[in-house]
Structure formats: structure tokens, C-alpha cells
Amino acid sequence: xxxxxxxxxxxxxxxxxxxxxxxxxxxxxxxxxxxxxxxxxxxxxxxxxxxxxxxxxxxxxxxxxxxxxxxxxxxxxxxxxxxxxxxxxxxxxxxxxxxxxxxxxxx
Amino acid sequence: xxxxxxxxxxxxxxxxxxxxxxxxxxxxxxxxxxxxxxxxxxxxxxxxxxxxxxxxxxxxxxxxxxxxxxxxxxxxxxxxxxxxxxxxxxxxxxxxxxxxxxxxxxxxxxxxxxxxxxxxxx
Numbered sequence: 001x002x003x004x005x006x007x008x009x010x011x012x013x014x015x016x017x018x019x020x021x022x023x024x025x026x027x028x029x030x031x032x033x034x035x036x037x038x039x040x041x042x043x044x045x046x047x048x049x050x051x052x053x054x055x056x057x058x059x060x061x062x063x064x065x066x067x068x069x070x071x072x073x074x075x076x077x078x079x080x081x082x083x084x085x086x087x088x089x090x091x092x093x094x095x096x097x098x099x100x101x102x103x104x105x106x107x
Numbered sequence: 108x109x110x111x112x113x114x115x116x117x118x119x120x121x122x123x124x125x126x127x128x129x130x131x132x133x134x135x136x137x138x139x140x141x142x143x144x145x146x147x148x149x150x151x152x153x154x155x156x157x158x159x160x161x162x163x164x165x166x167x168x169x170x171x172x173x174x175x176x177x178x179x180x181x182x183x184x185x186x187x188x189x190x191x192x193x194x195x196x197x198x199x200x201x202x203x204x205x206x207x208x209x210x211x212x213x214x215x216x217x218x219x220x221x222x223x224x225x226x227x228x229x
Contacts, residue, residue, distance in 0.1 A: 001170075031213075032213065034215040034216065036154075036216070042221075043203055043219040043220060043221050043222050044154065044203075044216075044219055045219070046215065046216060046217050046218075046219075049210060049213050049215040049217070050210070050211070050213045050215075053210070053213075055217060087153065087154055089154070089156075089215075089216070091207070091213070091214055091215055094167050095156060095167075095168075095169045095170060095171075096144075096156040096159075096169075097156065098153055098154040098155070098156070099153075100153050101153050101154075
């Protein structure tokens with residue numbers, strides 16, 4: 001199985017901050033990576049696919065980059081509605097696997 | 108607007124079988140651009156992919172659960188189902204159904220149901 005490792009597992013940030021979350025795959029996955037946002041008690045929402053393509057309706061403050069084994073999700077200017085947990089997920093090969101999540105909290 | 112809705116018992120006894128259904132509304136489950144899947148999330152923990160199915164019936168399962176999982180599709184009812192046998196407390200989780208859509212050469216979870224909590228307890 002491909003292991004997906006996210007860092008940090010949590011972070012504190014202020015409104016307006018630029019935030020970067022890292023996701024590393026245990027083996028190369030090309031650009032077959034998606035990012036999701038999940039708020040407490042809610043289902044995950046799709047943010048990014050193909051490592052850097054925005055899901056429909058997702059604001060451009062979210063961006064993704066990377067290929068192979070190393071990926072990043074960046075939020076350019078953190079807003080109150082962005083405080084949530086973020087997950088990466090590889091779909092390069094079965095079994096599909098998720099990272100452990102990064103909780104973004106208010107400083 | 109296509110929507111997914113999970114349904115099934117919220118409480119299952121240990122050693123019994125968990126059964127959930129995902130109803131697809133606003134679109135056809137027989138669309139060749141989609142796979143349909145189940146993902147679960149134990150309370151306070153991360154996401155785990157359980158398995159996926161294509162409208163033709165082709166299935167893919169997580170090896171960690173494969174011996175206990177069956178996913179099936181009923182195109183006449185526009186729904187797909189999950190059964191998980193011999194459950195234990197470790198199977199307590201919110202269970203999500205989700206669609207994997209095709210975008211060029213990329214297939215990713217682009218639509219999720221709201222999720223349903225299943226508790227395994229006597």
C-alpha cells in the first residue's frame with residue numbers, strides 16, 4: 001500500500017496568514033493526488049485533484065502543487081471559514097489511501 | 108444536482124453484519140464516467156477507503172477489509188450497497204458514500220454523501 005504522510009498534523013494560524021500543508025507519498029504517484037477539507041460533523045469536500053487542479057467552485061485562494069512523492073496545499077490568505085482539517089489522498093493505485101490529516105486551528 | 112444519501116441501521120451488534128445503502132438522486136448511477144465508493148471515519152480519526160464499484164459491477168476492495176466486505180450495485184434502483192460482516196467495536200465509524208468522477212485521466216472523489224454513524228455495540 002502507498003502510505004501518505006501529512007505534515008504538520010496540526011497548526012495554529014491567524015486570519016490573513018498564508019498556510020502550507022505538505023503531503024508525502026511512500027512511492028511515486030505521478031500527479032494522482034487530491035485534497036479535501038473537512039469541518040467538524042460534516043462530510044469532506046473536494047478542493048483539488050490532479051495535484052493542482054481546482055475542483056469546481058473552489059476559490060482560488062486554494063492552490064496545490066507537486067508531483068511524484070511530494071505535494072503541497074497552500075491557502076493564500078486564511079479566512080475564518082478555512083479553519084478545518086485537510087486531507088490528501090492518492091488515487092494512483094489501489095488501495096486508495098488518505099493522509100492522516102492536518103488540523104488548521106485559530107491562533 | 109446529483110446527491111448521495113446513505114441509509115441503514117445506526118446500531119449493529121458485535122459479530123453481526125453491517126448493511127448500508129447509498130441512494131443516488133439527480134443523475135444516473137450507470138454513467139460510465141463514475142465509480143461509486145464507500146469511505147469510513149472512526150470517531151476522532153482519519154479517513155479509510157473501504158471499496159469502490161463501477162455500474163457494471165466491477166469491484167475494488169481495501170485488502171485490510173476484503174474478507175468481510177461486499178459492495179453491490181442496483182442500477183434499477185439507482186443505488187449501491189455495502190455489507191461488512193463480523194463487525195467489532197473497531198468498525199464503529201461514520202460511513203460515507205462518494206462518487207469518483209473522471210476528469211481527463213484523473214478519477215477522484217468529487218461528491219460525498221453526508222455520512223451515517225454506525226455504532227457497533229451490544
